[in-house]
Amino acid sequence: MAMFILNESFYVDYLQFKVRWARSMYKPHTYTSDMQYPHTIFWLVYEGSWKLHALDRELVAKPGDLLVFPPNTLIGLNRGENESIRYLSLCVDLKIGNLDLATLYDLPLSTSLSDSPQLESFTSVWLEAVRSFDTLGELITSKMPGLSPAASHTHIIHTDISLSFLGLQGVLYGWLKQLLTIMRSHLPDEPLRFDHRVMKVCDYVRHHIDKPVRLREMADHAHLSPSHLSHLFVKTLGLSPLEYVRQVRLQLAKEMLAHSTSSVKEIAEMIGYGEQSQLSRYFSQSEGMSPLQFRNAATSANSL
Amino acid sequence: MAMFILNESFYVDYLQFKVRWARSMYKPHTYTSDMQYPHTIFWLVYEGSWKLHALDRELVAKPGDLLVFPPNTLIGLNRGENESIRYLSLCVDLKIGNLDLATLYDLPLSTSLSDSPQLESFTSVWLEAVRSFDTLGELITSKMPGLSPAASHTHIIHTDISLSFLGLQGVLYGWLKQLLTIMRSHLPDEPLRFDHRVMKVCDYVRHHIDKPVRLREMADHAHLSPSHLSHLFVKTLGLSPLEYVRQVRLQLAKEMLAHSTSSVKEIAEMIGYGEQSQLSRYFSQSEGMSPLQFRNAATSANSL
Incomplete structure (x- = not known):
């Protein structure tokens, strides 16, 4: 029996997955802003409730809601009946080939997970990502003090930063797997065939x-x-x-x-x-x- | 306080990590071959003992030994006093930028982990990678029966294959983090500065x-x-x-x-x-x- 080998043709730039931030956030009820960002942003609300505008819709974000803002979504946070809000936030580049994954899979803007049996484990992997990201951020800040790496041509490979990065990346793959597993029943089996x-x-x-x-x-x-x-x-x-x-x-x-x-x-x-x-x-x-x-x-x- | 964002300049093609196979292997004592492979191969021996040649050295692989064969290493397995052997095998492309990680970090050809407190958890993450790889291989084989994807121009994104792939990739980042953590004391803090x-x-x-x-x-x-x-x-x-x-x-x-x-x-x-x-x-x-x-x-x- 020939043993299975995963060769180049199965990959084709398979998945680009770069995190920009992973945070636990708080916003007071007075916060107001119009925003747009060139990457995908995910929120998991765990306290408070907010009215917001996005993709020509008005929605209310409540505890247990998962929000998905595809790249360049105009998001309006408008003062109104908002309570202060607490949520987990993750901002990523997430592409298969050159196609944004949230758009490719047409992920809904808002999904309530409050009845989902997976909410607890999804929250816990998200919190782990936040902790790993904090650790990486502190390391980078301490090893590259005051340095904007873009300002110099020199790139240093730091072993401890690499290790921390690997840990974070592993957690994020776990996060993404859980996300898609939770959404699985809404996802097409084959979102795309391409050349x-x-x-x-x-x-x-x-x-x-x-x-x-x-x-x-x-x-x-x-x-x-x-x-x-x-x-x-x-x-x-x-x-x-x-x-x-x-x-x-x-x-x-x-x-x-x-x-x-x-x-x-x-x-x-x-x-x-x-x-x-x-x-x-x-x-x-x-x-x-x-x-x-x-x-x-x-x-x-x-x-x- | 400005919030930390991981932007492009921290990545620079940071790490390419593609798995070719993850397997649990058995070789009879009569097995003999000269081999060379264009990717990095890792072995963790758990039963039996073998003499082999690589990088102009002769070595005996024993249970608890971690072997690292950088890309294109000539490996000679010569019949002799060999016992049959069982080991975990992982073959990967593993590069920072364009530099092979095993070479960059000068990972030793052979390291005994038999006294390492991390051997058990390292073995267990490796076994998990083998299981995940098997699952992915079965899925690919069943969804793409008889198809060599390179033979056609069409590439299909299968949701279930993507999910399986994400799971595997997450485990592999965990594997790599454990590997480098085990080796940490032998690794330079900054293996390289590059432009x-x-x-x-x-x-x-x-x-x-x-x-x-x-x-x-x-x-x-x-x-x-x-x-x-x-x-x-x-x-x-x-x-x-x-x-x-x-x-x-x-x-x-x-x-x-x-x-x-x-x-x-x-x-x-x-x-x-x-x-x-x-x-x-x-x-x-x-x-x-x-x-x-x-x-x-x-x-x-x-x-x-």
């Missing part, structure tokens, strides 16, 4: 985003004709290849606005816009706000 | 390996002069940029020889060698065996 070559081109785009990317080059990279590539893109992602490139640029711009102090001009250069004005115009058209307004909204979202 | 731009160029190489890669393009990609890039490469990796490209090609050739049924001609094309003869010549010079001899050695290693 390898689409993913290959998506990879190509990500690595060439600081330069002009042309359809012909994208097609060549996958050994396809431009029209065949366009067809596959629309079928898989609902976007033409060049629309996809614009989406990637926009998403990267948002991430850099949220996470860095780079100027709009610097960001425009890094994502292959020759002129700052071009990025600003496209950003405003597409998002209904300027890059700097987005930066403000994302900075508020830092405290979600 | 972000070297990693950026390594990424570039990986994504352009099917075409000729020139020093000038590599340097342009990192906004460096060719001589500055060469200096950084030698300092970080001990190789010039073009030697690095050759190493990557060689490693990819080995992986494809081990995992695919592609011909040497097809492999030569996929890794940017115009002519099969060019790859064969370089392979033989560097490895002391032909590509097909390597494929045989790797096929034997499949049963390690």
Whole structure:
């Protein structure tokens, strides 16, 4: 009997799973803000109740509710009949290939887990993630005092940080498994079939985003004709290849606005816009706000 | 107080961790083979004792021994005074950036854990990985019957396979954390400092390996002069940029020889060698065996 081996073809950039934060949060009933953040945010409410707006819906978050905000959701927290609230918060990049997992699986904005037998173990793995994240954060802060690693070209591999990171990552895989297990009955068995070559081109785009990317080059990279590539893109992602490139640029711009102090001009250069004005115009058209307004909204979202 | 956020700059392709297999193995005392495999293999012996050759050393593997074979180690299992042996086996790709972790940390070929208080929990997490891997393998085999996924362009995301994969991955992070914790006192605190731009160029190489890669393009990609890039490469990796490209090609050739049924001609094309003869010549010079001899050695290693 041939022994089973998990080879490259089963992976295809299988899952990207990067945590941004894991926290236990408190917000007073007077807190009010409009926010937007370029990554997926999960909340598990355990005390208090809040009215909020998201995805054109108004909802009330109550204890036992799991909230899922896909990347770039506009979230409005409006003073009103809110009580102060306590919740667990987790912010992640979570992608299969280049597809956001919350969007791919169409996870509902709000799910009540208060009757779920898994609520207790899900809460406990989430708390463990919060503790692991705290430990990692303290380590990084103490080993890299005052240092913004982006500011220097040098990257240091710290053994203790790596160990702490591994522990956190293990807990987070457990968290994600529990999340999807709890949601399993609502999830499609096969959310998507896609063509390898689409993913290959998506990879190509990500690595060439600081330069002009042309359809012909994208097609060549996958050994396809431009029209065949366009067809596959629309079928898989609902976007033409060049629309996809614009989406990637926009998403990267948002991430850099949220996470860095780079100027709009610097960001425009890094994502292959020759002129700052071009990025600003496209950003405003597409998002209904300027890059700097987005930066403000994302900075508020830092405290979600 | 600003809340801690783990942003892009802390990751930089932080850790690639892909499992190839996790197994509980038995080998009769008569088993004999010379093997080489392009990934890292870990063994934990729990019964029997074996003489083997690796890295120019002869060693006897006994119960409680942890063996670490870095990628491409020549392993000789020679009939002699061997008893039949039972061990847990784990084969992984394990890299920080582009650097193999076993090599980076200079993990010893053999470490006796028989007196270690952690042996029991390490064994138990390893057994859990074996069970999770079996479950995943059965699922993949049943959902993709007879299908070599590489043979088709279509990739299906199966929810149950994803869930099983998440469970396995979580266990493996736990396994790795335990491994490094057990080894911690032998590990340097900072095995390496490297320049972000070297990693950026390594990424570039990986994504352009099917075409000729020139020093000038590599340097342009990192906004460096060719001589500055060469200096950084030698300092970080001990190789010039073009030697690095050759190493990557060689490693990819080995992986494809081990995992695919592609011909040497097809492999030569996929890794940017115009002519099969060019790859064969370089392979033989560097490895002391032909590509097909390597494929045989790797096929034997499949049963390690």
